[in-house]
Amino acid sequence: MIEKYALFFLRSNEHFPEGTLFELADTTQPSLPDRGDGEAVLIDMERLIRCPEFAENVPPGQCPVAVTSVSKGDLNNVTIDQTLHYQVVEIPFAVEISQVLSATVNDRLHGLEVERYESSIVDRKYRLHIGHLRPGFYEAICELPDSEQLLITFIKFFPKQFTDRYAEIAQNEQLRRNGNDARRVPIPSIAIAPHHRGDVFSDELLNYALKLTTEWGENYGKPIKERILRLFPELSDQEIDALTKISREAEYYIYDLAAQELDGKINEHDIVPFARGKFTWLDRENSSRLANIGMFYARK
Structure with a gap:
C-alpha cells in the first residue's frame, strides 16, 4: 500500500509552538517522527489543521534547522553554520568522536536514504551539508572508527513566510466549523506574545514589524499600521512609528553591509553576524x- 502524505499545521500541543508546519503521513493518527528530542510520538488528528499545497516552491536553504539529539557527545556543541548559500551541521571532534569516516542521511518520514557523504573535515570538525534538503525530519548516521556510529537527528522547518499563513487557515477552519458565523470565531493564537501599550517591544514584535516594513508585493512600501493592528490592536500610533523607524534602521544597515561586501571590505558570511550584533533582536530569517x-x- 502506498502511503500518502499531506501538510499539516499543529494546533496547541506540548511539543512545538502552535502554527508549526510539517509534512506528515495522511492517516487517522499520524506520528511526529521527531517531537523535538529525537523521539517519535503519535499525534491526534484533532491537534492538526490540514494545509493546502503551496503554489510556490519552498527554498530549502532558507529552512530553519534544529538539531534535536546526538547519541555521543554534547548536543550543545553541535552547531549550524549558515550563510546565504549553504547550511552545514558542524560536529566538533571530542573524546567520544575522533573521526567520522562517512555519513548517511535518512528521511525519517518517508523512510528513504536522501544523501551519503564521505569524510569532510575542516578544523577538527565534521561538516554535514544539508542546505539542499527540503523541510522534514532527518537522521544522520555517521560511521566512526572501530565500527561505531554517531546518530544525529535534526529537523528542517518551513520558512516563516509559509508558517505565517496559519492564522488565516485556522480562522477559515473555525468558520467552516461554525457555519460561517464570524462572531463565533476566536482570533487564532500566534507565537508572538500580546503587546500592551507602553510595554518594551519584544524581539518577536520587532521582527514581525520588520517583516511588514520590508514586505514585497502589493504591500511594498506601504505603511504598516493597518496590517500590524490586526494582531496588535493596542499599539499606539507613536509605537507604530517607532517600530517602523527601528525596522528601517535595521534594513538600511543590512543593505549597507551588502554594499561593503561588494566593495570587498567585508566577507559575505560577515553580513548576518554583523547585523545581528548591532541589532540583537534581529532573527536569522529576517x-x-x-x-x-x-x-x-x-x-x-
Missing part, C-alpha cells in the same frame, strides 16, 4: 532575507 536582497541590489 537578517538572511534582507542580506540576500541587499546583495542583489548591490550588484545591479
Whole structure:
C-alpha cells in the first residue's frame, strides 16, 4: 500500500509552538517522527489543521534547522553554520568522536536514504551539508572508527513566510466549523506574545514589524499600521512609528553591509553576524532575507 502524505499545521500541543508546519503521513493518527528530542510520538488528528499545497516552491536553504539529539557527545556543541548559500551541521571532534569516516542521511518520514557523504573535515570538525534538503525530519548516521556510529537527528522547518499563513487557515477552519458565523470565531493564537501599550517591544514584535516594513508585493512600501493592528490592536500610533523607524534602521544597515561586501571590505558570511550584533533582536530569517536582497541590489 502506498502511503500518502499531506501538510499539516499543529494546533496547541506540548511539543512545538502552535502554527508549526510539517509534512506528515495522511492517516487517522499520524506520528511526529521527531517531537523535538529525537523521539517519535503519535499525534491526534484533532491537534492538526490540514494545509493546502503551496503554489510556490519552498527554498530549502532558507529552512530553519534544529538539531534535536546526538547519541555521543554534547548536543550543545553541535552547531549550524549558515550563510546565504549553504547550511552545514558542524560536529566538533571530542573524546567520544575522533573521526567520522562517512555519513548517511535518512528521511525519517518517508523512510528513504536522501544523501551519503564521505569524510569532510575542516578544523577538527565534521561538516554535514544539508542546505539542499527540503523541510522534514532527518537522521544522520555517521560511521566512526572501530565500527561505531554517531546518530544525529535534526529537523528542517518551513520558512516563516509559509508558517505565517496559519492564522488565516485556522480562522477559515473555525468558520467552516461554525457555519460561517464570524462572531463565533476566536482570533487564532500566534507565537508572538500580546503587546500592551507602553510595554518594551519584544524581539518577536520587532521582527514581525520588520517583516511588514520590508514586505514585497502589493504591500511594498506601504505603511504598516493597518496590517500590524490586526494582531496588535493596542499599539499606539507613536509605537507604530517607532517600530517602523527601528525596522528601517535595521534594513538600511543590512543593505549597507551588502554594499561593503561588494566593495570587498567585508566577507559575505560577515553580513548576518554583523547585523545581528548591532541589532540583537534581529532573527536569522529576517537578517538572511534582507542580506540576500541587499546583495542583489548591490550588484545591479
